[in-house]
Amino acid sequence: MRRTKKSQGKIPSFKNNLYILSLIWKIAPGRVILTFAVQLVSFASWTFYSVVFMRYLFGSDSSSRTFEEAIVFVWIVAAAGILQYLLEAWFYMRYTPFTDIRIHYAMNKMLFDKAVSVDVSSWADPEFYDDYTRATGEAMSRGLSVVWSMGEFVAAVLAAAFVIATMCDITWISIPFLLFPVLGQMVFYKRVWEKNFQCEQAQIPYKRRYDYVNRTVYLKQYAEEMRLTHMYDIMTDTYESAYKNIKKVIHQFSLVRMVNGVIGGILCYPLAFQGMWLCGAILVMVTKTLSLGDFVVLSSAIVSANWMLDDISQSFNKMYENGLFADNLKRFLNYQSKMDETAPGVEPTLPIQTIELKNVSFRYPGQSKYALQNISMTFESGKKYALVGLNGSGKTTLVSLIMRLYDPTEGAIYVNGIDIRTYDIQKYRSLIGTTLQDFSIFAATVLENVKMGALQTEAERAACMEALSQAGVLERVQKLQNGPDTILTREFDENGAVLSGGENQKIAIARAFAGNAPIVILDEPSSALDPIAEHQVYETIARLCSQWDPSRGKISVIISHRLSSAALCDYIYVLENGTLAEQGCHAQLYAAGGIYAELFTRQAKNYREEDTNA
Numbered sequence: 001m002r003r004t005k006k007s008q009g010k011i012p013s014f015k016n017n018l019y020i021l022s023l024i025w026k027i028a029p030g031r032v033i034l035t036f037a038v039q040l041v042s043f044a045s046w047t048f049y050s051v052v053f054m055r056y057l058f059g060s061d062s063s064s065r066t067f068e069e070a071i072v073f074v075w076i077v078a079a080a081g082i083l084q085y086l087l088e089a090w091f092y093m094r095y096t097p098f099t100d101i102r103i104h105y106a107m108n109k110m111l112f113d114k115a116v117s118v119d120v121s122s123w124a125d126p127e128f129y130d131d132y133t134r135a136t137g138e139a140m141s142r143g144l145s146v147v148w149s150m151g152e153f154v155a156a157v158l159a160a161a162f163v164i165a166t167m168c169d170i171t172w173i174s175i176p177f178l179l180f181p182v183l184g185q186m187v188f189y190k191r192v193w194e195k196n197f198q199c200e201q202a203q204i205p206y207k208r209r210y211d212y213v214n215r216t217v218y219l220k221q222y223a224e225e226m227r228l229t230h231m232y233d234i235m236t237d238t239y240e241s242a243y244k245n246i247k248k249v250i251h252q253f254s255l256v257r258m259v260n261g262v263i264g265g266i267l268c269y270p271l272a273f274q275g276m277w278l279c280g281a282i283l284v285m286v287t288k289t290l291s292l293g294d295f296v297v298l299s300s301a302i303v304s305a306n307w308m309l310d311d312i313s314q315s316f317n318k319m320y321e322n323g324l325f326a327d328n329l330k331r332f333l334n335y336q337s338k339m340d341e342t343a344p345g346v347e348p349t350l351p352i353q354t355i356e357l358k359n360v361s362f363r364y365p366g367q368s369k370y371a372l373q374n375i376s377m378t379f380e381s382g383k384k385y386a387l388v389g390l391n392g393s394g395k396t397t398l399v400s401l402i403m404r405l406y407d408p409t410e411g412a413i414y415v416n417g418i419d420i421r422t423y424d425i426q427k428y429r430s431l432i433g434t435t436l437q438d439f440s441i442f443a444a445t446v447l448e449n450v451k452m453g454a455l456q457t458e459a460e461r462a463a464c465m466e467a468l469s470q471a472g473v474l475e476r477v478q479k480l481q482n483g484p485d486t487i488l489t490r491e492f493d494e495n496g497a498v499l500s501g502g503e504n505q506k507i508a509i510a511r512a513f514a515g516n517a518p519i520v521i522l523d524e525p526s527s528a529l530d531p532i533a534e535h536q537v538y539e540t541i542a543r544l545c546s547q548w549d550p551s552r553g554k555i556s557v558i559i560s561h562r563l564s565s566a567a568l569c570d571y572i573y574v575l576e577n578g579t580l581a582e583q584g585c586h587a588q589l590y591a592a593g594g595i596y597a598e599l600f601t602r603q604a605k606n607y608r609e610e611d612t613n614a
Contacts, residue, residue, distance in 0.1 A: 013319060013320045013322075013323030013324070014319070014323070015323075016322070016323040016324075016326035016327050016330065017146050017149075017150060017319050017322055017323055017326060019326055019330060020142065020143055020146040020322065020326045020329070021146055021147060021150060023107065023110075023143065024103060024143050024144075024146065024147055027102060027103050027106040027107070028099045028102055028103055030099070031095075031096075031099040031103065031147065032147055034091060034095065035147045035148060035151045036150075036151040036154065036155070038087070038088060038091050038151075039148075039151035039152050039154070039155040040151075040154075040155045040158070041084055041087065041088075042084075042088070042155065043155040043156055043158065043159035043308070044155075044159065045081070045084055046159060046304060046308075047159040047162055047163055047304065048077075050163070050300045050301060050303070050304035051162070051163055051166050051297065051300065051301050051304065053077065054296060054297045054300045054301075055166070055293075055297045056070075056073060057070060057073075058292075058293040058296045058297060100144070103143055103144065107143055110333070111132070111332070111333075114332065114333055114335070115132060116341060117337070117340065117341040117342045118335060118337035118339075118341065119337045119338055119339035119341065119405070119406065119407075120400075120405045120406060128332075128335065132332060138325060142322055142325045142326070142329075145318060145322055146319070146322045146326070149315045149318040149319045149322060150315075150319060152311055152315040153312060153315040153316060153319065156308050156309075156311040156312045156315060157312055159308050160305060160308040160309055160312060163301050163304050163305045163308060164178055164305055166297070166301060167298060167301045167302070167305065170290070170294045170297060170298055171283065171289075171290060171294075171298070173279055173283070174276060174279075174298060174302070176275075177271070177272050177275050177276040177279065177302060178272075178302075178305060180267045180268065180271045180272040180275070181267065181268045181272045181305070181306045181309045181310070182309060183267050184263070184264040184265070184266075184267030184268035184272075185264065185268060185309050185310055185312065185313030186313055186316075187264075188260045188261070188263045188264030188267065189260070189261070189264040189268075189310075189313050189314075189317070190313060190316070190317055191256070191260040192257050192260045192261050192264065193314075193317035193318075193320070193321065194317070194320070195253050195256055195257045195260070196253075196257065197320075197321050197324065198253065199249060199250060199252075199253040199257075202249045202252075202253075203246050203249050203250075206242040206245040206246045206249070207242070207246065209238055209239075209241070209242040210239065210242040210243065210246065212238075213235050213236075213238055213239040213242070216235060217232075217235060268306060268309075268310065269306070272302060272306050273302060273303065273306065276298065276299070276302040277299055277302075280295045280298050280299065281295070283295070338407060339404070339406075339407055339425070340425075341425055341426070343424075343425065344424060345421075345422055345423045345424035345425065345427075345428075346418065346422050346423050346424065347423070347424055347427050348415065348416070348418075348423050348424075348427060348428055348431055349416065350518065350551065350552050350553065351381060351518065351549075351550060351551055351552050351553030352381060352415060352416060352431060352518040352519055352552065352553035352554075352555060353380070353381045353416055353553055354378060354379065354380055354381065354414070354415070354416060354417070354555075355378070355379040355402060355413070355414070355415050355519070355555055356377075356378045356379075356413070356414045356415075356417075357375050357376055357377050357378075357398075357401075357402075357411070357412075357413050357414075358376055358411055358412055358413075358414065359374055359375075359376055359410065359411035359412075360372060360374070360375040360376070360398075360401065360408045360410070360411035360412070360413060361373045361374055361375070361408065361409050361410040361411055362397060362401060362406065362408050362409045362410075363409045370409070370578055371394050371397045371578050372394045372397055372398060372401075372578045372579075373578050373579055374411075374579065375394075375398065375411070375579070375580050376411075376580070377573055377580060377583065379555045379557060380555065381518075381548070381553035381554060381555055382548045382553070382554060382555075383555065383556070383569075383570040383571060384542065384545045384546070384556040384558065384568070384569040384570050384571075385555070385556065385557045385558065385569055385570065385571050385572070385573065386557075386558050386559075386560065386565070386566035386569040386571075386572045386573070387399070387557060387558070387559045387572075387573050387575065388559075388560070388563060388566050388572060388573070388574055388575070388596065388599070389574055389575035389576055389581075389595075390576070390599075392577075393575040393576055393577060393578065394575050394577075394578040394579075395523075395559045395575055396437060396523055396559065397578075398575070399521050399523060399557060399559065401413060402432075402519075402521065402557070403429065403432055403434065403521060404420055404421075404425060404428060404429065407421060415428075430515075430517075431517055431518050431519050432517055432519045432520075432521060433511065433512035433513060433514070433515055433516075433517030433519070433520045433521070434511065434512055434520075434521045434522070434523070435508045435509050435511060435512045435521075435522045435523065435525045436508070436523050437523040437524040437559070439504075439505070439508040439511075441488050441489060441499075441504050441507070441508075442488070442489075443487065443488065443489045443491035443492050443493075443496070444487065444488065445482075445484065445485050445486060445487055445488070446468070446477050446480070446483075446484045446485070446486055446488060446497075446507065447461060447464045447465075447484045447485065449488055449507055449511075450464040450467055450468060450507060450510045450511055450514050451464050451511075451514055451515075452511055463514050463515070463516070464484070464510070464514045465484060466514075467510035467511070467513045467514035468484065468506075468507070468510045470510070470513060470540055470544055471506040471507070471509045471510040471513075471537070471540065472506055472533070472536060472537065472540065473503055473506035473507060473510065476499070476503055477507075480497045481495055481497070488507075502533060505525070505526070506537070508525070509522070509525050509537065509541070512525075513544050516549070516552070518549075518552040518553045518554055518555065519554075519555050519557075520544075520545060520554065520555070520556040520557070521556075521557045522541065522556075522557070522558045522559065522560075523559045524559055524560060524561060525537065525541065525558070525560070526538065526560065526562065526565075534562065535564075538560075538562070538564075538565040538568060539568075541556075541558065541565075542568045542569075545558075556569075562603075563596075563599055563600045563603050564603075566586060566600075567586040567600075569586075570585065571583070571584070571585055572584065572585065572586060572589055572596065574589065574594075574595055574596045576595060581594075581595050582594050582595055582596055
């Protein structure tokens with residue numbers, strides 16, 4: 001995803017616009033056709049009134065027409081105008097709202113599908129994340145802008161060509177006055193548009209910080225700590241720094257934009273308008289080579305031609321800008337992640353008997369230091385394993401590799417003797433029941449938060465209810481307004497339930513056991529619980545992990561900061577600074593007097609001191 005200077009150079013703008021247009025065409029072809037049609041009708045009407053209508057009534061040939069013919073002509077034009085108004089009213093007020101939401105849904109769905117198909121490591125790449133946020137933030141508006149700009153460009157070119165041809169037919173002297181707005185629009189105003197876009201792009205990193213502070217100051221989750229600490233000062237410093245940098249960027253581009261805008265404005269308006277009118281007046285009043293009627297037509301036509309050229313310029317520049325966005329969108333949609341979430345593979349077979357790590361090393365993208373180095377360990381069915389170590393020792397990284405959220409930088413992981421990279425990734429992950437350290441509670445029902453998906457059968461519902469019971473939170477859930485069908489959070493429902501941190505954690509624990517998964521991974525499953533509740537939960541976890549099914553197998557891996565819970569496991573791996581420092585059962589490790597024994601003794605001493613003080 002890393003962009004080179006070369007990739008940031010010449011952008012195939014027109015080709016990119018066609019790419020976006022093809023996406024919209026697949027979603028709503030009628031919208032493309034009707035947008036072009038409405039634009040053509042609009043510019044045709046404009047051209048007609050400013051040139052044809054004026055020439056018919058006031059041109060050099062108008063003296064041969066009768067008043068009655070003029071009246072009939074006006075009435076026909078009025079009727080056509082009413083039909084045009086009805087068409088545009090239907091298009092803008094009835095048709096576009098329906099297609100807008102269809103296009104918005106379809107394009108964002110396409111982006112969502114792509115986002116979940118790339119590996120987790122992609123989100124650590126700021127450039128990938130920038131591309132994604134720009135794509136989702138502008139997908140609909142840019143898509144519709146492409147359709148509108150291309151339709152406007154085609155219609156404006158045709159209309160301007162007709163108006164210019166009419167002016168040249170009246171007098172060739174009008175040509176220089178047409179060149180002024182062409183030069184102003186296509187050269188100087190184009191530079192203004194380009195600099196505007198560059199200015200907006202340069203502000204993006206600072207606006208992200210600016211918007212971050214806007215969010216954090218108002219969100220409830222930050223409110224208490226913001227008031228109890230000096231973090232507000234840091235946030236305001238960040239806000240001020242972003243503000244100053246945005247001002248600096250604007251100042252950097254302001255002079256060149258102003259100069260080009262002034263020159264373009266002089267060329268487009270005083271020189272074109274007043275010049276044409278002055279020249280026409282000379283032709284009518286001095287040389288008498290132009291009729292007054294043709295002068296009226298020229299006066300109207302130069303205004304129309306100028307504004308049409310302005311539309312051509314703006315739509316062209318808009319297409320250029322949209323082309324840059326399209327390049328960003330294409331880059332995002334064509335992004336090749338290291339791990340394809342949708343790639344087919346071998347289907348895992350049951351029972352799960354072993355998980356084996358062989359010489360596994362891992363380094364996060366963009367990092368020079370290894371998070372894990374040369375790890376070899378084995379997990380066997382029917383056993384409970386604990387991963388212990390200080391913060392930053394690599395425990396969560398290791399289980400992330402087992403869950404195949406990342407692939408090892410070196411070495412391999414085998415399940416039942418087969419490299420997990422050969423398995424179908426979705427089917428492989430379905431074998432794993434997890435409780436993550438940084439779990440999320442979604443705006444969905446309690447049962448959907450346990451199943452982490454829609455419930456298809458009564459058996460699945462019963463399994464989730466049993467998991468809630470085993471996690472010790474079912475009684476609390478049944479007291480909610482709609483029991484286990486209550487929506488959690490109040491994101492969409494003012495009657496939604498907001499549970500305590502400990503209750504949410506028990507729901508997260510229930511997730512690991514609701515599907516009877518043969519691999520269970522629990523990453524700090526009790527961090528929000530008090531010591532008594534924590535002890536009860538670990539006894540429950542130990543019991544559930546011991547429920548071994550020979551037809552499916554069961555391997556349980558627990559990460560815990562409470563080493564007393566490690567003593568309940570059959571085998572313990574001790575990590576230190578990304579390496580495997582010790583391994584064995586509790587008795588062996590304690591007797592060895594190494595890292596584990598020191599950590600266990602220190603923690604037990606702290607607990608005894610707490611009990612004495614209590």
